[in-house]
Amino acid sequence: MSLEELKFKEDLLKCVRCGGCKALCPTYDKDVSEGMGARGRLVLVNSLLKGDIKPSPLLNNRIFSCILCNACSGLCPLKVDIVGAIYHGRALLNKTDRRRKYLRYAAKLSVKWPELSFRILRMLRNNLLPALSSRGVIPFTPELPSASFKSPEQVHKVSKHRGRVAIFTGCSVNFIFPSLAESLINVLKKLRYEVVIPKGMVCCGAPLRSLGLEKEAAELAKKNLGVFNKLKVEAILSLCPTCTMSLKTEYPKIAGEGLDKAMDISVFFKDKIETTAPIFKTAVYHDPCHLYHGLGVSKEPREIIRKAGIGLINEISPECCGFGGTFCFSNSKISEGLLTDRAKQIKASGADTLITSCPGCMLQLGRMISDRPVLHLVELLEEAYCFRTANRKESGKKQELNLFD
Ligand code: SF4
Ligand code: SF4
Incomplete structure (x- = not known):
């Protein structure tokens, strides 16, 4: 048994099976069986480590059906590393897990050749992808931009800059929402920050790690550490909480060190x-799991929304939208159930606009929320501090803007 396994085994022995960690578990909420909750998964990983049970399709499905949302991580009174144990279980089981075999191939290929994979997906978006989606092989056909994100410059300079920051763009921004990276560059330049988009950054590794490919994820982490450790910047900003959490708190676990300067944009801009002057719009904010549970950031985005002049109404409790990266592909039924519940809560809030801080949540929630804008926080920042202030300066009077109408 490796040292790492011994560490996990010791940690799992602390568990007194009180069940407190099940309280917010979204998969337990949807499928009320012990093996679909945090405590049940821990017991299964423990039994696997002890050799009491062997890999089987049922065991694999229980361990791979966790969304890795981190909702359980703050709940254990004995501080058992629940999510760490589940990652460890996945790394032990990945070779026997046939159900996600093709997802693993696809994830490895898209990480190795991201641009080529994007072009192939673009070619397939009108025929094969809708066919796969209608047969339930993939949960939905995502809309893809005409081109991926490509920064025209590696360093975006501004005169008399007040600081220098780097952006970790990440796959969902690079290939699904490239305009978000452009918005972030605009806001940073408006606030007179020099922006670095370093060459050589790769996927944060979270999708591979979630599929049990821990070593492959660690290799990506080392590449990113090599790229970002060289930079002289005051912050490394990401628009995706999963990327931020990976760089900051997960890399130390898989690659021995993390990027302490990695942070969510709300923490940086707060x-x-x-x-700004208020406008007559209301918003409801959806907390992404990895921002709320993983990084403990919840006040800052709300502060920014208020500062940007929008009234927040009817707080909704932080619940998972069901996306979970590769989770929505391999557990589509639970994912759809969580999405349906979340969309109902958002619609019932009565807000004009839905704002969140995660491209994955935008993609998922945008499938059911089509009657009002679904925005990333950075789009609101751009609207308020680049476009709206510019318009106001020109006209010299207060305006009511229609956000992205
Ligand atoms: S991991 Fe912690 S919260 Fe969960 S059952 Fe064990 S002791 Fe209780
Ligand atoms: S990470 Fe989320 S889905 Fe997984 S066991 Fe914990 S609460 Fe449940």
């Missing part, structure tokens, strides 16, 4: 923007 004290750097001024309050």
Whole structure:
């Protein structure tokens, strides 16, 4: 048994099976059986480590049906590393897990040849992807932009800059929402920050790690550490909480060190923007799991929404939208159930606009929320501090803007 396994085994022995970690578990909420909850998964990983049970399709499905949302991680009074144990279980089981075999191939290929994979997906978007989606092989056909994100410059300079920051773009921004990276560059330049988009960054590794490919994820982590450790910047900003969490808190676990300067944009901008005049729009904010549970960030995005002049109404409790990266492909029924519940809560809030901080949540929620804008926080920042302030300066009077109508 490896040292790492011994560590996990020791940690799991602390568990007194009180069940407290099940309280917010979204998969337990949808399928009320012990093996679909946090405590049940821990017991299964423990039994696997002890050799009491062997890999089987049922065991694999229980361990791979966790969304890795981190909702359980703050709940254990004995501080058992629940999500760490589940990752460890996946790494032990990945070779016997036939159900996600093709998902693993696809994930490895898209990480190795991201641009080529994007072009192939673009070619297939009108025929094969809808056919696969209608047969339930993939949960939905995502809309793809005409081109991936490509920064025209590696360093976006501004005169008399007040600081220098780097952006970790990540796959979902690069290949699904490239305009978000452009919005972030615009906002940063408007606030006189020099922006670095370093060459050589790769996927954060979270999709591979979620499929049990821990070593492959660690290789990606080392590449990113090599790229970002060289930079002289005050912050490394990402628009995706899963990427931020990977760089900051997960890399130390898989690659021995993390990027302490990695942060969510709301944490960075909170004290750097001024309050604008209110506009007559209301919003509801959806907390992405990895931002709320993983990084403990919840006040900052709300502060920014208020500063940007939008009234927040009817707080909704932080619940998973069911996306979970590769989870929505391999557990589509639970994913759809969680999405349906979340969309109902958002619609019932009565807000004009839905704002969130994660491209994955935008993609998922946008499938059921089509009657109002679904925005990333950075789009609101761009609207308020680049476009709206510019318009106001020109006209010299307060305006009511229609956000992205
Ligand atoms: S992991 Fe912690 S919260 Fe969950 S059952 Fe064990 S002791 Fe209780
Ligand atoms: S990470 Fe989320 S889905 Fe997985 S066991 Fe914990 S609460 Fe449940």
